[in-house]
Amino acid sequence: MPLKPYQEPRKPTRLQGYDYSQNGAYFVTICTQNRVNLFGEIHADEMNPNRSGEMIMYWWHKLQDKFPAIELDKVVLMPNHLHGIIVLFEDLPKQGAHAGAPLQSRRLDEIMQWFKTMTTNAYIRGVKEQAWETFPGKLWQRSFHDHIIRNEYDLNTHRQYILSNPARWNEDADNPINAS
Numbered sequence: 789m790p791l792k793p794y795q796e797p798r799k800p801t802r803l804q805g806y807d808y809s810q811n812g813a814y815f816v817t818i819c820t821q822n823r824v825n826l827f828g829e830i831h832a833d834e835m836n837p838n839r840s841g842e843m844i845m846y847w848w849h850k851l852q853d854k855f856p857a858i859e860l861d862k863v864v865l866m867p868n869h870l871h872g873i874i875v876l877f878e879d880l881p882k883q884g885a886h887a888g889a890p891l892q893s894r895r896l897d898e899i900m901q902w903f904k905t906m907t908t909n910a911y912i913r914g915v916k917e918q919a920w921e922t923f924p925g926k927l928w929q930r931s932f933h934d935h936i937i938r939n940e941y942d943l944n945t946h947r948q949y950i951l952s953n954p955a956r957w958n959e960d961a962d963n964p965i966n967a968s
Contacts, residue, residue, distance in 0.1 A: 813937035825867035833955035862950040
């Protein structure tokens with residue numbers, strides 16, 4: 789689809805030429821569309837998830853069931869985004885396919901797409917059945933941010949970032965109060 793004259797091309801979000809299915813740790817961030825606060829509130833430097841926030845965390849922890857060749861490290865849910873560390877490791881032996889069977893893929897984009905699909909479907913059910921706040925167009929922004937964790941220092945730096953994120957909410961660029 790050609791760009792309209794006023795549209796700027798999207799900046800690539802993945803490292804060009806990098807194999808995002810290889811073993812390693814990845815820091816990921818996904819944000820709600822238009823950074824709308826849907827998942828709870830920060831009080832006293834702690835995230836207090838609402839029902840939809842609890843649902844988001846439920847599906848985050850289900851990632852390991854669906855993708856057995858991953859391990860989840862630190863994670864933090866914020867009012868309008870999530871930061872987490874996903875570790876990819878050796879493939880497991882193939883299992884028989886059936887509904888709900890674990891997926892053999894270990895590509896980071898496929899893992900994140902599955903998570904976004906499951907949470908979007910669950911959120912839509914919550915809107916219909918529990919009167920959750922509606923979202924504008926899509927629940928999540930297109931794509932996600934990632935950082936390839938290169939060593940133990942980098943891993944510990946990102947773990948600390950995740951753990952301290954709620955305490956920095958007032959200064960966070962993703963906090964709608966700080967939008968310019």
